[in-house]
Amino acid sequence: MRNNTIHAIFLATLLAGGAACADPTADQLTRIEGETLLLKARERQLDVQASILSKQNDIAARQSAVDQLARNAAAGDPVVLGMEGLGRTMVATVQLGDGAVLDVQAGDLLPNGMRVVSVAPRSVIVQKGKARVRLAQQAPRPAAAATPVPPPPGMVPPLPLAPKGALR
Numbered sequence: 001m002r003n004n005t006i007h008a009i010f011l012a013t014l015l016a017g018g019a020a021c022a023d024p025t026a027d028q029l030t031r032i033e034g035e036t037l038l039l040k041a042r043e044r045q046l047d048v049q050a051s052i053l054s055k056q057n058d059i060a061a062r063q064s065a066v067d068q069l070a071r072n073a074a075a076g077d078p079v080v081l082g083m084e085g086l087g088r089t090m091v092a093t094v095q096l097g098d099g100a101v102l103d104v105q106a107g108d109l110l111p112n113g114m115r116v117v118s119v120a121p122r123s124v125i126v127q128k129g130k131a132r133v134r135l136a137q138q139a140p141r142p143a144a145a146a147t148p149v150p151p152p153p154g155m156v157p158p159l160p161l162a163p164k165g166a167l168r
Helices: 002-071
Strands: 079-086 089-095 101-104 115-120 123-128 131-134
Touching (some): 089 115
Antiparallel strands (some): 089 101, 123 131
């Protein structure tokens, strides 16, 4: 019996020693895996930030091109009153500097010598010489206030309705 106890203590000591040696290795592996996950997350974050920066630069470049077209517009250029059409067949209604109103589409020549290059849902681009100009939209007019129409002579205006339950 004493022999069995000594063997049991010896085996327990060996197992405890092995576990003590394994703990630092397991802790190191756990720490390394955690660091790896953090580094991968940081890499993804940097990729997303680079993508955002790229898209912002694209937007800025497009906006500067639109601003350049708008800057080329002069005071006497036609003004877009409206657009209509379906699919690729778009027609724009423009008002010239002299007040004349025309319906134009791509390829038309305006009386002032400008050629309509394109009519898109949100822009009309014309060309005079080598300069391309995006025509300005007419500012929206304030809606006219709805004025009540007076009744014809001899007619009495209707009485206002009484609230529900007021009449019994």
